Amino acid sequence: MKIEFLESFDHYLTLPREQAYNEFMDSKNLGILRVMIMVFASIMSIAMIINIAVHQTFNFSHVFTLLYVFALVWLIVFYKKIFNLSNIRRSVIVLLLMQLLMFAVVDMTYPEDPAETEEVSEKKESKSEQKSGEQKKDDKEKPDDKKDEGTSLTIKTGGNDSYEEYIIFFAIMLMIFKLPRQQMLQLFAIGFSVPLLLGFFTNDTVSWAKTLPNTIFGLILFAIAFSNERSRQKKFFEHYDFQYRKNFESIRMKRELNYARDIQLSMLPKGEAVINGVGIAGVSLPASEVGGDYFDYFRISDHETGVFICDVSGHGVASGLMLSALRGSMHLILDDTSNPKIVVEKLNKMIRKTQSRKMFVTAVLAIIDTNENKCRLYNAGHLPPYRISGETGEIFRIKKHGIALGAMGTVDKTDSDNLVTFDFKKNDKIILYTDGVNEAMNNVRDEYGLDNLELFLNANSTRSAKELLDGIVTDVKKFCGASVQRDDLSLLIIERL
Numbered sequence: 001m002k003i004e005f006l007e008s009f010d011h012y013l014t015l016p017r018e019q020a021y022n023e024f025m026d027s028k029n030l031g032i033l034r035v036m037i038m039v040f041a042s043i044m045s046i047a048m049i050i051n052i053a054v055h056q057t058f059n060f061s062h063v064f065t066l067l068y069v070f071a072l073v074w075l076i077v078f079y080k081k082i083f084n085l086s087n088i089r090r091s092v093i094v095l096l097l098m099q100l101l102m103f104a105v106v107d108m109t110y111p112e113d114p115a116e117t118e119e120v121s122e123k124k125e126s127k128s129e130q131k132s133g134e135q136k137k138d139d140k141e142k143p144d145d146k147k148d149e150g151t152s153l154t155i156k157t158g159g160n161d162s163y164e165e166y167i168i169f170f171a172i173m174l175m176i177f178k179l180p181r182q183q184m185l186q187l188f189a190i191g192f193s194v195p196l197l198l199g200f201f202t203n204d205t206v207s208w209a210k211t212l213p214n215t216i217f218g219l220i221l222f223a224i225a226f227s228n229e230r231s232r233q234k235k236f237f238e239h240y241d242f243q244y245r246k247n248f249e250s251i252r253m254k255r256e257l258n259y260a261r262d263i264q265l266s267m268l269p270k271g272e273a274v275i276n277g278v279g280i281a282g283v284s285l286p287a288s289e290v291g292g293d294y295f296d297y298f299r300i301s302d303h304e305t306g307v308f309i310c311d312v313s314g315h316g317v318a319s320g321l322m323l324s325a326l327r328g329s330m331h332l333i334l335d336d337t338s339n340p341k342i343v344v345e346k347l348n349k350m351i352r353k354t355q356s357r358k359m360f361v362t363a364v365l366a367i368i369d370t371n372e373n374k375c376r377l378y379n380a381g382h383l384p385p386y387r388i389s390g391e392t393g394e395i396f397r398i399k400k401h402g403i404a405l406g407a408m409g410t411v412d413k414t415d416s417d418n419l420v421t422f423d424f425k426k427n428d429k430i431i432l433y434t435d436g437v438n439e440a441m442n443n444v445r446d447e448y449g450l451d452n453l454e455l456f457l458n459a460n461s462t463r464s465a466k467e468l469l470d471g472i473v474t475d476v477k478k479f480c481g482a483s484v485q486r487d488d489l490s491l492l493i494i495e496r497l
Contacts, residue, residue, distance in 0.1 A: 009243050014254060021236050025178035026085045032177055033092055034079055040099055041072040047106065060109040068102050092177050093187060100166055100191065104198060164211050166195040167218030174225040181229055188222050267327055269296055272466055275305045276370050279497050281465040283473060284490040285436070293434045293490035294323040296330065300338045303371040309432040309492045310363035310405075311382065325354055326361065340365045340378035341419055344405070348380075351406040361405040364432050368424055368494070375424035380405050383435060386457060390427025390496070393461045395454060398422075429465065429495045431457065433472075436489030440476050443483050448476055465495040 012020040048065040075082060083091055170191025174184050196215075265284070273280045275297065282295045292312040300306050308330060312322045329350045333343050343365055351361060362382040368375045377385065381404030387396045402418030424430070433453075440448040456475050460468055469491055476489070 026088045029088045164214035171218045171221030278305045279465045279495040281469040282492040287485045293488040295492045305368045307366045311434045313360045348405045376421045386431040388429040388461050432492040434490040436487040465493040
């Protein structure tokens with residue numbers, strides 16, 4: 001038995017064997033289910049058209065079929081929103097049971113063929129002619145309004161209906177879908193017992209000429225499906241074990257990177273906070289296992305609040321280690337001073353002393369003083385922050401910035417190039433971000449850019465910090481579409497409450 005494995009098998013190698021196999025098969029079922037919904041919708045539509053063409057009347061079979069087709073079309077339209085890997089197996093079982101129910105309902109409500117009704121009526125009349133002459137004579141002497149008219153009724157008795165074909169239907173479905181053996185047994189037990197019970201309770205007599213061949217054929221198909229599942233699982237495990245042995249070291253490293261990523265994300269503060277009347281909302285979305293972005297905020301005193309955002313050059317473990325060092329150093333330095341210039345100078349020395357290779361860090365440190373209604377902002381080679389006036393709604397780009405940390409032995413001694421002080425009053429906002437926002441690309445490699453960011457800020461300047469944060473992230477993702485995130489994305493929005 002041949003199984004087409006994905007080009008990249010790394011994801012499954014990070015999971016236990018059984019879990020990896022189930023997820024691999026579920027991913028296949030996700031595509032198969034959509035095709036089968038289309039097939040079922042087509043079959044039921046064709047059956048309804050044939051029903052209308054033959055009987056040329058409206059009947060209950062039309063109603064049930066039409067409602068079911070509408071339901072299937074609705075599932076196709078909203079397929080991606082309804083079905084996913086977590087619910088695909090349950091969805092397959094529900095769909096097959098619904099299809100079985102619909103087959104049975106349509107059979108029971110389908111009008112009987114007039115030709116068959118006439119044939120049954122003729123048989124009844126021939127039997128009645130064999131009665132005694134006296135009974136015939138008595139019947140003829142009865143008034144017209146008291147004669148037995150039962151033979152003139154065309155009622156579907158179901159005496160010749162056969163439901164064993166549904167066993168074959170279920171067996172074929174089990175060959176198409178990739179389900180675990182336990183669920184295959186459960187599903188086939190339902191598909192085997194329900195048709196037999198329907199035939200027993202709705203038919204006058206059991207037609208072994210129909211029942212036995214269909215049942216045996218269904219059992220043979222199920223045995224083939226069950227055997228294929230064993231072979232499929234064995235093939236997957238063999239490939240899994242081979243790839244695991246071959247890529248053991250890279251798998252171990254990937255797991256370590258995932259652990260490092262979890263640790264790094266745990267170092268980030270809460271996404272929302274209020275400190276000294278200052279509302280803060282932040283988010284960081286790494287593009288790789290370990291990202292190069294970091295943000296933080298601090299209560300310095302009863303009237304001073306610090307916010308910090310930075311972007312380390314590169315990605316991976318080296319960037320993550322540098323961010324850890326920056327975080328620890330920042331907390332220690334702020335215990336001694338809240339002067340942004342001094343804080344940045346000490347961070348620059350730490351970066352220069354703790355690494356030998358050329359690694360740069362762009363950063364913005366802002367100290368907000370609620371007593372003076374001022375904000376002192378130091379930009380070390382980072383992207384220009386934005387300030388939104390709470391009174392007028394105007395957007396200001398703060399362009400002044402100095403050299404990135406780690407690029408020089410000392411930072412610029414003049415405050416004019418990198419330190420700016422401005423009013424920060426009620427409802428004013430500051431937007432800090434990394435290049436993962438403006439350099440986010442779509443499928444044709446167009447960048448989101450600062451123009452789109454400014455357009456969004458102008459259109460949503462009155463929103464709260466959290467609403468503005470969520471709106472920007474959503475707008476960037478909408479612009480990128482299905483394109484893969486290429487760089488770490490971090491946002492930090494500060495609002496004076």
